[in-house]
Amino acid sequence: MLDMRHLGAERIIDRLPGSRELSMTFAGVDPIYDPVPVRPGAHYHMGGVETGNDGETELTGLYAAGEVACVSVHGANRLGGNSLMETITFGRRAGRAAAEWALANTTVDLPESAKADAERELKALLDVSSGERPWQIRNDLGTSMLENFGVFRREEQMTRQVEIIAEVRERYERGVVVEDKGDVFNSDLTQAIELGNMIDLAACMLQAGVARKESRGAHARPYDYPDRDDENFMKHSISRWAGDGPELSWKEVRYTKFDPMERKY
């Protein structure tokens, strides 16, 4: 329970109107009068596609911005305002750079096979007529990730989750049924594709999480590595997809004006 009553009606209405609206709508609780039931939830994705200051990525012509991108300004902490920086500042820069690139490069050299591969994958996904619906797999993925890779992380749970992900992937690759075969706003298809991406992403997160033997920002391992270890882990985790699994590497942290320091509040 989160008790905000001591703040008083005026401050709650003035300063926390959005939180009050959420509490009243979803929990039926007015925080002026009662404590609000709370639980962990995925609020914001730190990390993401590695970009430079103009949203450019490793792939020429591909730009990333917002929650999907990682300009690496804030590190592993979800500080108030992370997302503002990603959208307002770097979103603007990425948008501008992407537009400039698109205007200067009207055609892109793509191997014919890339397009054929994508089309074949889509067709294969749409052709499955019997098997599991994606939602069952998605639910199992979400539930197990929350349990084993949630707020506080334990080595053995993370290792177990790696196995669970392998099972989930096997189920997914056996073929999931997409009921919508149409080509207008087919969110059944996009959700099935996204599920595949989520499984890949979970594998990357787990590999990096197990390897990072320290606690930093949102990566908390209070049972085996409760402290931050700048000597060994003051570095970015970089995941690349290598054929059938993620490949982890590290990248130096570049800092200029401010020296990184432990958060002590």
Added chain:
Amino acid sequence: MTMQVGLKVWRFNSRTGERELQEFEIAAPEEATLLDCLDIVKDQHDGTLAYRKSCRMMICGSCGMRMDGAAVLACKMRMYDIAQAGHVPVISAMGNLPIVKDLVVDMDPFWEKFNSVNPYLQPGYEEPPDGKENLITQERMNVIHKEALCINCGCCVSECNAMEADPLFTGPQALAKAMRFVGDPRDGQKLARLEKLNGEHGIWECTRCYFCTERCPKGVDPRDAIAKLGAESMKEGIDRDMGAKHAKWFVTSARTTGWLRETELVPKTQGVVAAIKQTRFALDLALKGKVPPPFPPHVAKDVKESRRLYDLVRDQGRDGYAGIVQGERALGRLSHGHGVGDQTLEEIYDRPGAYHRPFIADEEADA
């Protein structure tokens, strides 16, 4: 705990143009919202159902749709009471926008109107002297508090009667957004904005049905915003539109006689030529006693009061949008059937059935 929820969903196939009302009966958790129910339908009953969604917490504005003919945010709509009552609501796509598929509408016309009001701050202030920031008081920002809550969901546009009559009407969302900048003390384009908003398809096309205000899931009150834009336009002398003239005549007649001088309303609003064309109609009304004869003017006994009110508004500078803004806080008005903020903290802690008072370690020591 689960509950049984019935839904009737208007399906639409844009390829064939076919519409079909399809009924679903699902089991959902008791705390489920309409969006949760649609997710269950899509996952477990019919994967072809299409609707937009993203944040699931009333901030992205993706899941606007209609329930029983009224626009709602699906993620905000708790279904428990409806299901318990045995009601099977009809779910359909928003109005005033072309349907792409099932519950998904084409938002392009919406964004065009949104962009037409130039929804970005146009700074007009001097650079602060020492390179520091310009500070604006909270009070001055409170003026646009409600307008700034808009999440661009389109519920107001869906319900707009004026837009149904004229699809080119700028509409409640774009106009509320316009007020968000007209009322912003940092914006330097106020007059240019008001000029444009007084043009064709602008603020005076609103029929004041208040559906936008009624259905907005965030408490933006677009109709209020449109009223503020009208008042501010007139204050700035932008009053060429019939709507402005009409409103001005109400003020003039109240100030001079304390009554509405209806006979003169038509010439003052529509001009003399239009008024002459309606002479016959006016005479008929007069014969039936519907309008008083213009001469001698009928002056109210306490006309001084109405004149005093007029002066007061002028003296306090409340003749523009300031007269409509009362330091309002849209979300602050949310209440659960009791007054908000009229109890002390002790009273709140001591209410029967209240959650126990939290233990704060150093409280005693501090006291």
